[in-house]
Amino acid sequence: MQQIDWIILICTLIFIVAYGVYKTRGSKNVQDFIRGGNESKWWTIGLSVMATQASAITFLSTPGQAFHDGMGFVQFYFGVPIAMVIICLVFIPIYHRLKVFTAYEYLESRFDLKTRSLAAILFLIQRGLAAGITIYAPAIILSAVLGWDLITLNITIGILVIIYTVSGGTKAVSVTQKHQMLVIFTGMFIAFFMIVDALPAGVTFTKALDIAGASDKMKILDFSFDFDNRYTFWSGIIGGSFLALAYFGTDQSQVQRYLSGKSIKEMQLGLLFNGLLKVPMQFFILLVGVMVFVFYQFNATPLNFSPTATETVLNSSYANDYKALEEEQELIFNEKQLLIKEYVKSENEALSKQISEINTVDKENREAARVLINEAAIENDVKVEANDKDYVFIHFILNNLPRGLIGLLLAVILSAAMSSTASELNALGSTTALDLYKRNVVGERSEKHFMIASKWFTLLWGVIAILIACVANLFDNLIQLVNIIGSIFYGNVLGMFLLAFFIKFVKSNAVFTAALITQVVVIGIYYFTMFLPESQGDKAMLSYLWLNLIGCGLVMGIAIIIQATSGTKNTQLA
Secondary structure (H helix, E strand, C coil): CCHHHHHHHHHHHHHHHHHHHHHCCCCCCHHHHHHHHHCECHHHHHHHHHHHHCCHHHHHHHHHHHHHHCHHHHHHHCHHHHHHHHHHHHHHHHHHHHCCCCHHHHHHHHCCHHHHHHHHHHHHHHHHHHHHHHHHHHHHHHHHHHCCCHHHHHHHHHHHHHHHHHHHHHHHHHHHHHHHHHHHHHHHHHHHHHHHHHCCCCCCHHHHHHHHHHCCCCCCCCCCCCCCCCCCHHHHHHHHHHHHHHHHHHCHHHHHHHCCECCHHHHHHHHHHHHHHHHHHHHHHHHHHHHHHHHCCCCCCCCCCCHHHHHHHHCCCCHHHHHHHHHHHHHHHHHHHHHHHHHHHHCCHHHHHHHHHHHHHHHHHHHHHHHHHHHHHHHHCCCCCCCCHHHHHHHHHHHHCCCCHHHHHHHHHHHHHHHHHHHHHHHHHHHHHHHHHHHHHHCCCCHHHHHHHHHHHHHHHHHHHHHHHHHCCCCCCHHHHHHHHHHHHHHHHHHHHHHHHHCCCCCHHHHHHHHHHHHHHHHHHHHHHHHHHHHCCCCCCCCCCHHHHHHHHHHHHHHHHHHHHHHHHHHHHC
């Protein structure tokens, strides 16, 4: 990092925080603090919804996901447009008519207080964990590649977000997210064109796509009914739709974004705007990762992109084995270059097959390196993540982009972390204050009392998120980790809302009991079909996306059975 990078990075972050505080100073009541005074236009809502979901994890992990596995991850988002339409037609009119401050407020009006409180608690658990991860994700990676202190980074990111979120509430989150999205899109477009420009002479964008296709990176659609395959067309359309319905329709961090709209029309237009742009945005970010892959077909890469992992294995008894793999990697790279250069000239299909085969060898070599890294971590009694997907893009940024642009791309990563974390803290604070504190502890008080309570709870959750970030460990892939956490809880909560909307004969006790049973069952399914097999080195038996459908179906089915059974018993007693 040169002086110009530091100037761009620091000035960008200071401007965002200062602007958020300045534009939203002086919130006078709960309406201003939690619903932003209902002043947001549709484009502000749309960008705010996108910024809430597009955390730093998106811009660090997604390109790495494409680098290793290609464009197939975009199928994960196919359910988003479907969910947006349903939410606009069903959820928003109900929320607007009841003038709710939180999504869970509706569950009390339909069922009872304990059902509302349970849904709020499930949200607080999963979103509280996710808030810590959205801080930790950029911090752990920037710490590893730049040598910055991890704890200091966690605290710095957390404090910057807390300052304007506690100060201005929902409005502060919304106005800052517009500028954060501007920084994010500017940085990503510049990075994309810089990557394409850095390709060798004669390798056009079209030929780059051909190279990626020959390496099996451009396969977008998978129509197989393979349930253990995480990303297929069907898991995206079905499981992804249920995940998106739960996330955008019942997760307060998203609901609070569009409840700030001036009217029901502004809310609906904002969500439809997000639905139209979400898949193209993710496609573009994945395409950036594919272009990074093509760039590295002509430029040598480390055997593992994580500096910490490499250092660990080189300081162990496995160092010589690892160096042998590095030598093998160099031979693979040289052979691959010859094949690709010949393919660019002739576009011979036989060469395409050979490129695919040598990329398979490359992948196996990298997998062998990960095995050694894991063995070295056990030997040295340290925790090291051998999977380097989250380090691919940041490695490219720091080693191949010009000075000044590095500062901008780091600002993109930190802005994304701040925008997502701000929405989460804002929602966590308001949910705790209104769904738990107000309804279960103190009862009715003044508007000012609950506004101050929301600020204090936002601060509390900010501290909790920083603490979670400081003790977190890197998992297989951070963007998947956040979605896995959500999938464990979202289906259950969505089922509760669908019961409330459509199954009118089901009462509160049946829903409450069914939700408790479902949550235990879903956690059990995740543990035995995904976590346990993967921890033993086997492939998961089920994609986590299906947990959303399973959770939703279970809670609805169990609640209907309980209600029908209790109704039969009551009839017999009568």
